[in-house]
Ligand SMILES: Nc1ncnc2c1ncn2[C@@H]1O[C@H](COP(=O)(O)OP(=O)(O)OP(=O)(O)O)[C@@H](O)[C@H]1O
């Protein structure tokens with residue numbers, strides 16, 4: 001089982017959108033996937049509650065993320081996608097420490113660059129691999145290049161980006177991801193390219209071909225073809241399939257809307273180390 005955490009000190013940069021899109025992309029690629037929502041604002045849980053599809057499942061962080069991950073492991077989950085609040089807190093630091101990969105969405109704006117310092121402190125306090133993902137990209141203008149260049153001094157920047165597209169918002173209202181809403185749309189295409197990258201970074205295989213082989217087709221323009229659905233998907237440590245469905249403790253049902261954890265103590269950032277890029 002692998003754990004991918006979306007984290008950023010700055011609000012509104014696309015953490016929840018990343019989780020929504022990558023969780024469904026992972027499931028569509030044949031990887032048993034679970035969400036965990038650590039944000040008290042519960043954006044991911046509220047979106048999930050609007051879904052009619054059974055998957056990805058939502059597992060409550062009760063009493064904490066470590067327990068939720070244990071539930072996921074027993075269910076045979078291949079990938080857990082964790083959303084976090086826009087904070088540098090013990091809650092987020094603990095999530096980063098439990099992750100195999102931390103994804104830091106970042107918009108192409110001076111404000112986002114200015115706000116990156118707190119996130120870097122969070123990353124440098126752990127050994128977890130991390131990658132910046134450009135989010136809500138409006139164009140490939142000079143500002144994008146400048147921000148990518150600046151970020152690359154701090155860590156790896158994913159070559160696949162999520163452009164600013166209405167489909168993310170429209171589909172979210174309906175409890176869908178962009179890939180479910182418009183499978184051949186531009187947003188779905190962005191997500192497919194991003195999924196190929198994330199699958200490689202986090203160490204998840206899907207279908208019969210290895211992710212490493214597929215990722216070779218993904219370029220900076222994010223124009224790879226969509227991953228096909230596959231059976232027998234597993235994380236590289238061998239978890240495959242799902243056991244007894246949503247009846248286990250901690251697994252959310254539609255009747256009981258997802259309740260995220262609280263706990264927002266200040267993070268300890270003493271002994272800062274550089275972030276560990278993918
Ligand atoms: N690529 C995108 N294109 C268009 N809209 C987007 C995109 N990504 C996110 N949004 C929208 O921007 C807003 C903020 O995104 P999101 O909620 O994912 O950010 P966040 O980092 O999770 O915010 P917070 O820190 O407050 O939890 C939402 O309305 C979302 O639908």
Ligand SMILES: [Mg+2]
Pocket residue numbers: 015016017039043083084
């Ligand atoms: Mg959010």
